[in-house]
Amino acid sequence: xxxxxxxxxxxxxxxxxxxxxxxxxxxxxxxxxAYIDCRLLIGEPRLRRAAVALAAEAIRANFAGAPxxxxxxxxxxxxxxxxxxxxxxxxxLRYVRKRPxxxxxxxxxxxxxxEGMRVLLVDDLMTDGGSKVAxxxxxxxxxxxxxxxxxxxxxxxxxxxxxRMEKLGLSLVALANWRDVLDAGGASALPxxxxxxxxxxxxxxxGWSAAHGGRATLLKPAL
Amino acid sequence: MGGARAxxxxxxxSLGRDLAERLFDRLRETTSDGVGITRESYxxxxxxxxxxxxxxxxxxxxxxLRDAGANLVVTLPGRDPSLPVIACGSHLDSVPQGGNYDxxxxxxxxxxxxxxxxxxGFVPNRGIALYALRGEESAWxxxxxxxxxxxxxxLSTEDLATPHVVNGRPLIDCMREAGVEVERVARGExxxxxxxxxxxxxxxxxxxxxxxxxxxxxxxxxxxxxxxRHRAIECIGEAGHSGTIPRWLRHDAVFATAELITRLDRHWxxxxxxxxxxxxTSGIIGTDPAEHALARIPGRLRFSMEARSQSIETLEAFYxxxxxxxxxxxxxxxxxxxxDRRLDSAPARMDEGWIERLRAGLRAMGLPDEPIPSGxxxxxxxxxxxxxxxxxxxxxxxxxxxxxxxxxEMEDFMLGAELLExxxxxxxx
Numbered sequence: 001x002x003x004x005x006x007x008x009x010x011x012x013x014x015x016x017x018x019x020x021x022x023x024x025x026x027x028x029x030x031x032x033x034a035y036i037d038c039r040l041l042i043g044e045p046r047l048r049r050a051a052v053a054l055a056a057e058a059i060r061a062n063f064a065g066a067p068x069x070x071x072x073x074x075x076x077x078x079x080x081x082x083x084x085x086x087x088x089x090x091x092x093l094r095y096v097r098k099r100p101x102x103x104x105x106x107x108x109x110x111x112x113x114x115e116g117m118r119v120l121l122v123d124d125l126m127t128d129g130g131s132k133v134a135x136x137x138x139x140x141x142x143x144x145x146x147x148x149x150x151x152x153x154x155x156x157x158x159x160x161x162x163x164r165m166e167k168l169g170l171s172l173v174a175l176a177n178w179r180d181v182l183d184a185g186g187a188s189a190l191p192x193x194x195x196x197x198x199x200x201x202x203x204x205x206x207g208w209s210a211a212h213g214g215r216a217t218l219l220k221p222a223l
Numbered sequence: 224m225g226g227a228r229a230x231x232x233x234x235x236x237s238l239g240r241d242l243a244e245r246l247f248d249r250l251r252e253t254t255s256d257g258v259g260i261t262r263e264s265y266x267x268x269x270x271x272x273x274x275x276x277x278x279x280x281x282x283x284x285x286x287x288l289r290d291a292g293a294n295l296v297v298t299l300p301g302r303d304p305s306l307p308v309i310a311c312g313s314h315l316d317s318v319p320q321g322g323n324y325d326x327x328x329x330x331x332x333x334x335x336x337x338x339x340x341x342x343x344g345f346v347p348n349r350g351i352a353l354y355a356l357r358g359e360e361s362a363w364x365x366x367x368x369x370x371x372x373x374x375x376x377x378l379s380t381e382d383l384a385t386p387h388v389v390n391g392r393p394l395i396d397c398m399r400e401a402g403v404e405v406e407r408v409a410r411g412e413x414x415x416x417x418x419x420x421x422x423x424x425x426x427x428x429x430x431x432x433x434x435x436x437x438x439x440x441x442x443x444x445x446x447x448x449x450x451x452r453h454r455a456i457e458c459i460g461e462a463g464h465s466g467t468i469p470r471w472l473r474h475d476a477v478f479a480t481a482e483l484i485t486r487l488d489r490h491w492x493x494x495x496x497x498x499x500x501x502x503x504t505s506g507i508i509g510t511d512p513a514e515h516a517l518a519r520i521p522g523r524l525r526f527s528m529e530a531r532s533q534s535i536e537t538l539e540a541f542y543x544x545x546x547x548x549x550x551x552x553x554x555x556x557x558x559x560x561x562x563d564r565r566l567d568s569a570p571a572r573m574d575e576g577w578i579e580r581l582r583a584g585l586r587a588m589g590l591p592d593e594p595i596p597s598g599x600x601x602x603x604x605x606x607x608x609x610x611x612x613x614x615x616x617x618x619x620x621x622x623x624x625x626x627x628x629x630x631x632e633m634e635d636f637m638l639g640a641e642l643l644e645x646x647x648x649x650x651x652x
Contacts, residue, residue, distance in 0.1 A: 029471025099486075099551065102493035103540045215471055 031214025108138030322629025
């Protein structure tokens, strides 16, 4: 339900880009014909309000048993989303850097202590989970309990993500994925040509990457 | 004779400045190399300078001697010879083609004070000694503070064997020729008993831009920065064609090192924001000219790294960050940072009591009393590390140091010299 709603917001915000020529090279070298820029939703009050409402609902539904005590935004794009969510849920806000700056236990976390707090990590996207590892480690070094995460969009196309989440013990809720985009996009929002390219890509993302100049294998282990 | 003394008492202020100007000028004339000043450690220029200062000291009626380290010592004996003396001074050697004030300012300021005391007939309770030290500069043998280190038994066999950077002769030979008792030095014997020195006061030009920027003629030094260094770190990646290899398959040693330096710069900024004292420099960096090429991804880069701080804790914390970034970038980019031997130089804190006394002295002179750290190393660090309460007075100077354009205003120098004289008079009384 929320998948379709989130996908529609992305399409409305022109956050979905499909290329028929030069592929997008994503994190770690994976080639993709498709690119999602959630940051474009930040600019539109109506769209961002709707996305935040979906996110808040997802948090209540999925983490009812152990509600988060603070929201931490992953730098940089996760921070505004975390801020609006923290406001919506009336929770403390923190943000977390990808790597430590300076010395001390809190070298990665800004906004106050997270010692002993259950912190929910918020980021806009998830590709292969690599950055989530860095954010989670940073929060845990500062004493936070981190087993919950939320992202607006999960690519889900490249290997390593699920393994990383499991190794981290991180339960990730994603509001939408490519399937949702394909299902939600009518002819005007998503032209037939784009749809075709996406279907082909989703059928074999690794093969597509290899065939279009990107990475062909997961060379490094998941963590 | 009596008339001359009376005259010298009333004309004392200008006599002091005259003495200083005369000595600076004569030093410049006799030890200039045509471009700058060259007073080689344990060499002829340095010996000439010591002779000149000694001659002037004797002309002022002061007692002089050469100690076991071949340093010049000018003394004003005290009423109570059992008391440890107040020592002052600095070094008289220079770097090749250097400036005239680096080191010499401290020696001349001390001589001015002792001359004034002598001409007044002031007999202090505890003696005052002026040291014109040899061998402070590292330019000649790659080893700094040889003269002061020798005084406190800190020159190792390795140190004594280090070759002169031009003629290759070992330090021990050059020291022997200059009159140093090298057998005692080689045994690690202290040539000077630290307990016999109540304090070490050293005047020196700042050699940096801070006093000029802050409009301070004189400042008191809080401490001398220590450092952690690596002379030659190698970043090993993988060479390849610059056109054909996509970003995610590269192990570019230059980009990896650039990222390391950028990250270290951010850490440095953050540490400064949190009030820590730190400077970080990569002074030598480069790809191998035998193999580098415009169209070649560099597989190898060599660079130096140095961090300096007054605090060992800050140095170690920054070093930990450095190691962790090397490991992190190594993993992310598939490169290896190979470290050579880590070289340490301990920081030296100046004596709190003396810092307060000197700052009060500046205030009494109607001058601002801001303290600043010393980024450059000095003999005062060696004295401090030997357990002697030590202090430094910085004099503002222009155009930096270790170059022929090094400059210093006599007005600034006179203020520093006056502070030294007042402090010596009070402490030795």
